[in-house]
Amino acid sequence: MPFINIKMTPGASAEQKAELIKGVTKLMVDLLDKVPEKTHVVIEEIPTDNWGVAGETVTAFRKRVKRP
Secondary structure: OOEEEEEEOOOOOOOHHHHHHHHHHHHHHHHHOOHHHHHHHEEEOOOOOOEEEEEEEEEHHHHHHHOO
């Protein structure tokens, strides 16, 4: 029984999360021959003040580094 835990910062819509769950499940089925009904996917949203990258919070990092 696969249990996939995805940690990400907030911002994805409910529709995007549903597609992510569907896609990850399909990948497990196609690549590892897992049973979809036994494949669990959990999405945890971590506030950007609670996630660090390059020695600073994601909040600070995003303010400093412009995204295209």
